[in-house]
Amino acid sequence: MSFKQFSSDQDVIDFVQTHTAVFNNSPDLTVTEIGDGNINFVYRVDDGAQSLIVKQALPYIRVIGEAWPLSQDRIRIEAKALKQSEESCPGSVPEVYHYDAASCAIIMADIGQYQSLRQALIERQSLPGVAEELGAYVAKSLFYSSDFYLSSKAKKSIVQDFINPDLCQISEEVYFWDPFCDHERNNVNTPLAARASEWWQDAELKQAVARLKMKFQNQAQVLLHGDLHTGSVFVDPSAEHKVKVIDPEFAFVGPAGFDLGVLIANYLLNLAGQSRAAGEPEERHAYQQVLLSDVNSLWQSLTESFRRLAAEHTQDPCLQSSDIVDAWLSELLTDSLGFAGVEMTRRTLGVAHVADVEQIEDEAARAEAQTMCLDMADLLIKHAGQFSGMPVITAAVGELSFCR
Structure with missing residues (x-):
């Protein structure tokens, strides 16, 4: 038909x-x-x-x-x-x-009673329990589609079911190519032009991004949502299920750190946006602290949930050691930081920006927030492997983006 x-x-x-x-x-x-x-x-x-x-x-x-x-x-x-x-x-x-x-x-x-997480963050809403539930959601998504839980045959069946070449090609271009060169699709704020030109000439940065792209193209670790930004997450802190995730049309089996990286990046984009958004500096600074605390809570919830699932439900005897789980989570954190930096770059220089920053009406002030985004992205892409844990990371990015 x-x-x-x-x-x-x-x-x-x-x-x-x-x-x-x-x-x-x-x-x-x-x-x-x-x-x-x-x-x-x-x-x-x-x-x-x-x-x-x-x-x-x-x-x-x-x-x-x-x-x-x-x-x-x-x-x-x-x-x-x-x-x-x-x-x-x-x-x-x-x-x-x-x-x-x-x-x-x-x-x-219909989940019309829920609100997009992006809009809730822009409005500086209090969202008790949301970061923790998001962390548990990501942990379960990772674990139940991974080699810890699935047989070899079942894993390969999922890889086959979610072959998604058209949308993966879009991601490969808008994440890893366009924002790192002077591409016609890019959307660069005029006061940011000099910084963008420097960005496109940074050989160390581009080599790190190339390695992340290779992971994206070749590392079939878990089933990913593929587009897990805060516009794809809807929230209602008063509901039994505080989080609803929508629009997984970009889903495919890829590197475990990608979804988490995109999600973290969107919290950090809002963090930078708050630095120049409307409102009193004290209010904005206080919400920046909340955002960083939420990123820490998300990671803590994810790791606790994943370790519990691994201890109780790992099927492969070779993967049942807690040391293996710890090493896997360590790699997850490092990769997610790199992917977060890529997402922040594409939302700053690429074709698709976010309202968290675009809502800043003054062009120069918006460029200052975007500069903070690129400063954070540079740190995360180049130095992801040097951080010992999420609190260290949130402290470092916080220093680059607090209201000043």
Whole structure:
């Protein structure tokens, strides 16, 4: 059956009514498009009492058109990754009601009562328990898709199921290539131009990034979300499940430190943004301290959860030693710091910036915050292996970004 894009609200309603019984054939349904418009179409279907989400993948990047084809297999990968996350960490993702291969569409639960973590951080909200739950989520995601837990055959089956060449190619370009050269896709704030030029000529930096790219391309350690920034994490500190993770269409089996690095980087991007954001300096400085504490809590929760899982559920006798687990976590930390530096670079010099920094209206002040981002990125990429633990790291990056 050939693919057919939804062309009307009624198409979306018919799809939902055909594949779910959520609305019990109610005639009073409304459809609202809520996607950001870049790659896919996302709709909320609502009857006034309850709602759900429909996501449809086009055969190209929507914002560009047919000039940039994109495999629709990404929607299968997203549905499968969501189900995998629900198995390893129940309650951490929206429930998938239906995946339809012919329509290249998913029907899933609406998490409208949750707010994006990015927006919550921008607003300097108190988020008790969120960092700890995020750490446990990452630990479970890592462990249950790793060689500690899976048989060799099961691991290779996951690698095969999540081959994702089109979206991996996008990541390889926007993370490891564009921001480290004078690429036409880059988006460089004018006052930052001289620093960007120096960045592109830094041979030591580029060699370190090349090694990280090789890990990204070749190290099939765990199933990754592939795009775990704070815009893909939704939070509600008052809920039983405080964290919901969405949009794993970039999922693939890759280096264990990548997701964690992207997540840490987005906390640090907000840290730098707070230095020049609106509000009283004392308030912003206090929230910077909260951010650093949250990064420490995230790492502590992750390591404690992972060690407990490894002690109780490691299947391979060769990997049951606590020394092996400690060494694996040490490598995880080092790699995640390098990937964090790459993410901070691409969000500062590359095509896709973040609101944490872009909200700073004054161009010069925004460039100061972006300079802090690059200072942190330089430290993390070049010196990741020299840090003895997360508190040492947060102290070092804090010195580069506190309000001053």
